[in-house]
Amino acid sequence: MFHFERWNIKIQKQKSTKSHQKYPTQENLRQNEAVENAVSYVAVIFLHNNFRLSRERHLRTHQSDTENEILVNFKKRSKSSTHLM
Numbered sequence: 902m903f904h905f906e907r908w909n910i911k912i913q914k915q916k917s918t919k920s921h922q923k924y925p926t927q928e929n930l931r932q933n934e935a936v937e938n939a940v941s942y943v944a945v946i947f948l949h950n951n952f953r954l955s956r957e958r959h960l961r962t963h964q965s966d967t968e969n970e971i972l973v974n975f976k977k978r979s980k981s982s983t984h985l986m
Contacts, residue, residue: 925933
């Protein structure tokens with residue numbers, strides 16, 4: 902018997918047992934709740950990291966803009982001071 906045939910039989914058995922379960926058992930409800938909790942936990946971590954990274958990116962961009970403005974102003978002042986002499 903090929904591996905695929907064994908796999909196919911296994912799937913058919915699972916389908917037949919699932920069709921008899923109209924209502925979820927207490928164990929299934931607990932498993933579903935555990936999965937939902939895990940998914941929520943991962944989502945919170947993802948959102949927190951995403952927020953932190955976007956905040957850092959914003960601060961870096963703002964800081965470099967400020968540094969560029971300082972350089973431009975410094976160059977303007979140094980040009981005007983040499984012009985006055």
